[in-house]
Amino acid sequence: EEAERRAKEEAEKAAREAELEAKRRAVPASDSGMRFRSLLDQIAEQEVVLKEKKAAEAAKPASDSRSDRGGRRGGRNAGQNGAATTDAPARTRRRSSAPAANMPDNFPPSPDKAGKGKKGRKGASHENHEGEDRYARMAREAEEYSREKVLADARAAVEEASRESSGRRKKRKEKRAAEAAAAAEERKIEEALAQGINPEDLDAVKVSEGVTVAELAEILEVSANDIIKRLFLLGTPLTMTQTMSNDLVELVADDLGRQVRIVTAEEENSFSFYDAPEDLKSRPPVVTVMGHVDHGKTSLLDAIRHTNVWSGEAGGITQHIGASEVTINGRQITFVDTPGHEAFTAMRARGAKITDVVVLVVAADDGVMPQTIEAINHSKAAGVPIIVAVNKCDKPEANPDKVRQMLTEYGIIPEEWGGQNMFVNVSAKKGQGIDDLLETILLQADVLELKANPDTFASGNIIEAKLDRGRGPVATLLVTRGTLHVGDTIVAGQSYGSVRAMLDQHGNHKDEARPSDAVEILGLNSVPAAGDEFRVFEDARDARDLAEQRALKARIEEQNKVKHVTLETLFDEMSQNELKELNLVVKADAQGTIEALADSIGKMDQSEVRINIIHSAVGAISETDVTLAMASNAIIIGFGVRPQPKARDAAERENVQIKTYSIIYKAIEDIDAARIGMLKPTEEEVQTGSAEVRDTFRVPKAGTIAGCMVTEGEISRDDKVRVVRDGVVVFDGSFGSMRRFKDDVNVVKRGYECGLGIEKFQDIKVGDILEAYKIVEVARTE
Template identity: 50%
Template sequence: MSDVTIKQLAKVLGTPIDKLLTQLAEAGMKFSDPEQVISSTEKVKLLGFLRRTHGKQEAPVETTSAPRQITLKRRTVSEITVVPGQRGATAKTVNVEVRQKRTYVKRSVVEEEAQAQVDPEREDAIRKLGESQLKREAEEHTRAEAERRRQEEDAKLRAAEEARRAAAEEEKRKTEEEAKPAAEPKVEVAAKDGAAAPAREAERARPERAREAPGAPAPDSAHRHKPKHGSHRMRDEGASEEAPRYFGAELHLSTEGAARRTGRKRPKTRHVEQARSGPAHAFSRPTAPVVREIAVGESITVADLAQKLAIKGADVVKALFKMGVMVTINQAIDHDTAVLVAEELGHKVVAAEDTSAETTLLAQQAEGELASRPPVVTIMGHVDHGKTSLLDYIRRTKVASGEAGGITQHIGAYHVDTPKGVITFLDTPGHAAFSSMRARGAQSTDIVVLVVAADDGVMPQTVEAIQHARAAKVPLIVAMNKMDKPEANPDTVKQGLVQHEVVPEEWGGDVQFVPVSAKTGDGVDNLLEAISVQAEVMDLKAVPDGRASGAVIESSLDKGRGPVATVLVQQGLLKKGDFLVCGVEYGRVRALFDESGNQVESAGPSIPVQVLGLSGVPQAGDDFVVVADERLAKDVASQRMHKRRETRLVKQAGNRMEDIMAQMGQGEGQLSLNIVVKADVQGSAEALREALTAITTDAIKVNVIASGVGGITESDATLAAASKAVIIGFNVRADASARRIIESSGLDLRYFSIIYDVIDQVKQVATGLLGMEVREEIIGVAQVRDVFRSSKFGAIAGCMVIEGTVKRHKPIRVLRDNTVIFQGELESLRRFKENVDEVRNGTECGIGVKQYNDVKPGDQIECFERIEVARTL
């Protein structure tokens, strides 16, 4: 017997599944699911158990070690001589090998198989199968008998109908014969006009109800008192009036339509023009306007709206123009505008039901029991107030030293095991350009720790952080940093924050103020205690299992790993292999990494991880959710993309007449500066785009035509050449094909690593303050061929200078896949065993990078210098 499932075995045996599972459990076999497969050995074991239970003897087990069957193989080799057909050819001898195989089975085995065939349980199963087949045949016979009786009844009804029709025809014929002498003269007169045949046809086609009415007068009996010379006119008019209203059960046809369908010609009388002037169909023009009720989603094109309203698209465009909205028939309008124009045209609009994949996605969200989770704490405050240094002390790492310019330009997400438990920290930048990143951090957090320098006081970004915390409705804890400095004054900090309604507890408020020092570590334990107390008061809980959901903290494009998204899990458990939707992107989780770069298998609530496997780089701040399969993920992502595209089209199409009239007087003397921005992460690109767009004045307009993540590619250079734009690379570099286009087109390409420099230079150009400009000029590039280890200097990179000259006392950057991974200075520059000051193009050298030992073959070491250049128009 082949392996079958427990469900199939129970169906064959005619036994309930629960009873079969109980018998299997009593026999010592563990089965819990009806879909589990039971093997032949397990079935034999169950059979033996049932035999023992019912008092039957089991088949004797052979104790001898003799085989149940023997297979004999025989091989014979013979030779045959092949005589060729051509002359002069020699005969060939071919070896022929014949193999035979025979199997001999013991007689006892054959008897066991014969006994197994007459197994009573198998006979019982066969008997039940036969009974089921007999029952099915009886049902089929009953169904066929009922069908036969129904057909006989239909035949009887049809015969009765035919008899009734024949009787009606006979009665009609007799009535016509009785009325023939009286109607004969009128038929002759009508025949002169060629109307006798149609009249008889109309008489035959009269409805049966009129023909069967007893004592019904003849068609011309009502006109016998009329004069003879007018009889033919009255005959013709009577025929037209009494013409049938339907032919072949088509009630909607008029007389002319019926005559045209049946192929009969109408009689040509003197009133033919009057007959032609009648209606050609039975439909009548509506006397009142038709009010339609249509369903409209968030947006709809003008053409689709016109189709739903059953009017011309030009009429909808005309109505929109009267309302002051200038659109074409192919442009999209929002729901409110569609409601207004539909009501203006006399129709009603209702909101369309959402039957999209988003509804399916929401229906599949798993719910479970809530459990305590770690708190998510966001460090916010003004730039250079010690946010990253404080977090660095808590994590016992060096993070601030690796940031460009000493400032944080990305959202860092870390979870730390403290004596008070696990706490997740989000480190946000403090520069004014990173307002949206701070807002994202406040929306994804439970507690906001506001870091204020005790020697500096309340600053603009401090006030902005307070506003973000209030907008997100999260509690606030103030950490007064730099208390180790002699000029520190905590009272000044408290007085400045009280002006913004942040009142300390000792002054009667509800905000905890903790004095700390990120340099010495004083007060850090008190800060962690305050965070733990606040988290206990909030009683933070989440579903630890089920499908995960959360938010994207940061995203970037890695050339080796593809799109990388740093996400914060808020609900459920994110595992490797899950399908997830992240904004308009989707994919399967190929790998998960923690903040230290270690690969993990899963991440629970309040734990930040890096996700690999998405179809593209998601927007920072987008939500992510795990779905059941890839098809649903793809559908949700495509619908979100379509909805985002429609929203963008609606914004572009929202050209109102007053806006266009207001813009007509502008733009004559206004200059435009086009910029293409490429950054290493999504948050930096977003911050640069917003900061540069805000520089726009009446004299000059800063237009960011494109922004993205990753190195500068050929398409970016082509776009900049077509629009005459300046290319800004923020911690990224241009590849070889992009550099060729930039050099051939003479484009302005500028590299930056600090956001201050980007904003300051663009602002100087925009406002006309030229002055002196600090530029970074690359003087040489060396490619790492191999890495050697030295006991004195650590990692020594064996390099080949491929561009320019590498100088010893100049700052350098280490590039990997056109992305900056380290910035510092050279520790040693050697040519063979001698220290040298510079190495020119095409020369090999050994380079030791100071305080950096992670140089790998294939990296590029870029040597540059900062120069001041007088700005000219």
């Protein structure tokens, strides 16, 4: 009985220890915040413990054999006391049933092996030992059950925590998405209000101006036949490829129950932004100098910058828009110079749109002129304040008061007369009044409180663009918002690319351009149009996709007409009713020049003949241009550029006329004269040869001498010469000297070297092409 009692106590102790261990290692299922890794580690530990227990059980064969011998001895003792032997198993079974009653219903029953052995049934000692083994097995099974239950609970806790964590993540994600949508909607409304757009129109379908029936059907997701039927009922039958007016688009959309908003071409290519007031910081003013031709705008800028740009312009007239930066008393001012010639209306309008202050230059001896009035109208339309600089006050015939009186007729009233416009008397030639003008500009800028957000992606406007043979497409741009960095990806109209280099007005490299900075950039894939807005994109693929979409749309809209004609035969063919259209291929050295030429042509009377510019681009005249002109029966007009050798040969072979000019009004006059039949071809240019500059030498009294190799034809001392650099004409004049070795010669043929000097031109560089030509008299053929 003592042994039985000890075995029972040991079994109960083992069961309690197992229960305590299970509680200690158990993971409450409700604790869903527990880390998954910790739970999995506990599960792994429990499995390791179970394996160790099983290994320990398998390692006790010797102990079991000793227990069997003890049982046999107990059986002999039990034979001496039959009554005790008879009752012992019953008592043992009753006692062993007590702890089992505390086990759960699903606790696995322990196999009772008591009484199975012959010798065991003969003695009480054997029964006692069987009781000990039974209690030990029960304790082990209880411990194993507790551990299995801990593992099951831990796994359930892991699954529950996983489900709860997934649910919380989903709710957090939905909440963030709702907050982002609300913020985007709020920002959208703020941007719409900043642009003057009714927020209710934000959900309207955007339709471009000049949309075709097929395009409108695709936008509104209806059948094109349905739209054609509605147009027929409205009394305007159209085909699928015909364009619709804005009124028709709105009528059809209203009939379909759809709301649309007509988007102009300018809006379609523009970008809109909204900056919080706290993000805005002060920026320098952008000042545009405007006025009539020859009133001294560029000379005034020369006086401010202490440079001389005017002498480099063809005909002494500014032909391109330009930008420069000047620092006055530690404050920066960005100046933009616009042409004054009447053909450059688009450039002046563009200059007024991108500026903060307009400096209107009026000559004191000339007064108000047509382009002066036009500049006033552009400035007022853009809502830009005007500062009047009365120039040439040093002349004896100058009358500044008369200028003030004339300008009052157009709403420009001096402050001293009770108006709002500041007047400054200046003399660009002698440098008088320049400081007063700069102080007035800074004062006006302080009043305007100019600000921009520099800490965002850059955006702004293309001021001018050109194609450089050595550097590729080059664009001058003005940053109006954000900061532009080298390496940024930008889109400007149909052009895109990464900014490979950035240069200031002096040609110095820069790493960044902040608001109001004007810089020249390299890296675009094509020449953008002057006036295009540019914007930095974070993803280069998005930039490329947008530019390609715009280019595709432009190509679809381009029209090609086929018919051969020359300016000289235009009037004759018109008289015979054989020609109703004149097609032109225009190539120029800058995009703004193309715009000016197209604007001037548009103002011509086209009641009898329609003039179409079927293709225009920046750069030298190429063989592709000749092919297009041949297929379209067009004339090639070159402004400030020359045809490539292959293009010239192709034009001669295909009898395509190429006309080149350096002054825009001469090109306009020739086109207009051809249109009205007044062009009398009495002179024609014939190229006699060309030479490539291989080296240059400085000779006392003679200046710069170009060491050349004649590559085409022959060059004569009496020929005219044209210096072409990167496809652009930089000088047109006459030969000053021509030598072979030390001998003066009159003619040098192809394949020979010679030394050439050019009158009044010293800036000859290696790689320049010298084109020799003659002006010959040609009688007009009927």
